[in-house]
Amino acid sequence: xxxxxxxxxxxxxxxxxxxxxxxxxxxxxxLEDMLEDRAQQTGRPIDNNMIEEVLKEYGSPAxxxxxYLPTRYLIGPQLYPFFMTVVKIVLGVLLxxxxxxxxxxxxxxxxxxxxxxxxxxxTMQFFGGATAALGSIVLIFAVLERVLxxxxxxxxxxxxxxxxxxxxxxxxxxxxxxxxINGKFQPTxxxxxxxxxxxxxxxxxxxxxxxxxxxxxxxxYPFLIVNAMLNESSWIFIPALSDTFIGYLPWINLLxxxxxVLDVFLLRQGFWQSITRIISLIIEVAGxxxxxxxxxxxSLVNFSLSDLTSTPAAESAKALVNMVHLAxxxxxxxxxxxxxxxxxxxxxxxLRARLASKRFSNKRNS
Amino acid sequence: MENNQxxxxxxxxxxxxxxxxxxxxxxxxxEQYGYSLLKRLSDQGLAIDQGTLYxxxxxxxxxGLLRSDWRIMDESRPRRYxxxxxxxxxxxxDLKKEWSNTVATLNHLLSKGKE
Numbered sequence: 438x439x440x441x442x443x444x445x446x447x448x449x450x451x452x453x454x455x456x457x458x459x460x461x462x463x464x465x466x467x468l469e470d471m472l473e474d475r476a477q478q479t480g481r482p483i484d485n486n487m488i489e490e491v492l493k494e495y496g497s498p499a500x501x502x503x504x505y506l507p508t509r510y511l512i513g514p515q516l517y518p519f520f521m522t523v524v525k526i527v528l529g530v531l532l533x534x535x536x537x538x539x540x541x542x543x544x545x546x547x548x549x550x551x552x553x554x555x556x557x558x559x560t561m562q563f564f565g566g567a568t569a570a571l572g573s574i575v576l577i578f579a580v581l582e583r584v585l586x587x588x589x590x591x592x593x594x595x596x597x598x599x600x601x602x603x604x605x606x607x608x609x610x611x612x613x614x615x616x617x618i619n620g621k622f623q624p625t626x627x628x629x630x631x632x633x634x635x636x637x638x639x640x641x642x643x644x645x646x647x648x649x650x651x652x653x654x655x656x657x658y659p660f661l662i663v664n665a666m667l668n669e670s671s672w673i674f675i676p677a678l679s680d681t682f683i684g685y686l687p688w689i690n691l692l693x694x695x696x697x698v699l700d701v702f703l704l705r706q707g708f709w710q711s712i713t714r715i716i717s718l719i720i721e722v723a724g725x726x727x728x729x730x731x732x733x734x735x736s737l738v739n740f741s742l743s744d745l746t747s748t749p750a751a752e753s754a755k756a757l758v759n760m761v762h763l764a765x766x767x768x769x770x771x772x773x774x775x776x777x778x779x780x781x782x783x784x785x786x787x788l789r790a791r792l793a794s795k796r797f798s799n800k801r802n803s
Numbered sequence: 804m805e806n807n808q809x810x811x812x813x814x815x816x817x818x819x820x821x822x823x824x825x826x827x828x829x830x831x832x833x834e835q836y837g838y839s840l841l842k843r844l845s846d847q848g849l850a851i852d853q854g855t856l857y858x859x860x861x862x863x864x865x866x867g868l869l870r871s872d873w874r875i876m877d878e879s880r881p882r883r884y885x886x887x888x889x890x891x892x893x894x895x896x897d898l899k900k901e902w903s904n905t906v907a908t909l910n911h912l913l914s915k916g917k918e
Binding site for chain 1: 836837838839841842853854855857858861873880881882883
């Protein structure tokens with residue numbers, strides 16, 4: 438095996454399997470042409486020295502192979518702004534919740550000698566949690582980068598509507614220097630009919646990412662959801678989710694997965710249709726029903742008076758237990774309100790889409 | 804000085820990269836294999852790096868502007884021959900017009916800059 442064969446093999450290792458042989462054959466053919474040409478021009482025989490010269494000119498195997506490969510991103514420039522927003526929200530919430538929980542535990546105990554030690558372990562735990570969260574987000578976006586069609590990742594003018602400017606103009610001071618221009622041109626006067634079929638890509642991506650994160654937390658890391666209490670110098674962690682909650686998990690998973698499948702389908706399709714709106718409505722209503730059942734059923738958390746007998750919180754134990762049991766119910770009640778509002782909005786959009794389509798077909802017929 | 808050279812070099816590179824497709828399409832009215840095209844362009848004053856030319860021809864082929872096939876001609880070595888497609892011919896006609904317009908516009912702009 439001569440140097441040229443080895444060079445072709447090394448390049449092949451860096452090329453995609455699909456057209457590797459084809460590219461290798463073409464590169465070999467070109468190199469042999471170059472060698473032949475050089476031998477003719479210089480009157481020298483083709484030997485190892487000449488091969489070495491030509492290969493050096495042709496470039497390193499990595500450089501040659503790279504020229505045939507498309508630019509690949511783990512998270513491309515189109516998804517990167519969404520990625521950064523999700524990272525800021527998730528890390529911000531994680532920091533706020535962790536800090537609040539830590540301060541609540543140490544309220545009135547700052548002079549405790551264990552405080553500094555616990556502060557250190559809290560910091561380590563926070564960075565551990567933040568790294569895990571960041572890793573999960575990167576993983577989800579990396580999958581989205583590969584799953585979404587390139588057309589969906591390209592930012593086009595179609596996604597921009599002049600009506601988007603309305604909210605910006607509302608913040609201009611009335612005595613602005615632009616008053617004269619505003620007198621001539623009012624973007625609001627463009628009378629743009631909102632496109633009821635339009636899909637908000639950002640919302641879809643956020644929904645997919647947060648649903649995946651929620652499902653991953655509930656299914657893979659349920660032990661991370663704990664009631665943490667300080668007992669003298671050590672922390673007590675009690676798994677927070679009750680068996681009742683775990684019983685609801687298959688239904689939560691089903692709704693979450695349905696929602697993700699619908700969102701990915703919508704992202705690939707690029708617009709809403711009546712059928713997708715109806716499916717979305719069914720998922721929302723099923724979510725409300727499930728939240729209602731969970732709200733009216735037994736407690737969703739594990740927490741009893743006996744867990745608190747040896748902690749500083751024992752004095753206010755009863756109130757604390759009630760609060761911990763009440764918190765998920767309050768969250769569920771808020772969720773039901775939010776989901777109901779979403780159902781009303783989705784219904785009105787469906788109705789508007791139907792009316793617009795009817796008006797359009799009437800106009801076309803006349 | 805070096806700082807001033809780099810932007811110029813990168814602009815020249817971009818400029819050349821933009822016109823390479825037109826140059827390649829223009830030379831493939833009769834079929835050529837990679838190295839013969841490289842030599843032909845180089846002989847006419849447009850030296851292209853192999854690492855740029857071959858991926859460019861692949862891209863033009865995937866866009867339907869070129870077609871190619873492997874053949875063993877006078878020697879035992881197989882070579883991939885490229886030829887402009889009918890779609891490529893129509894694209895080349897459009898590109899020629901665009902090139903003429905761009906050159907005229909730029910000449911106009913540059914001559915105005917001199918005044």
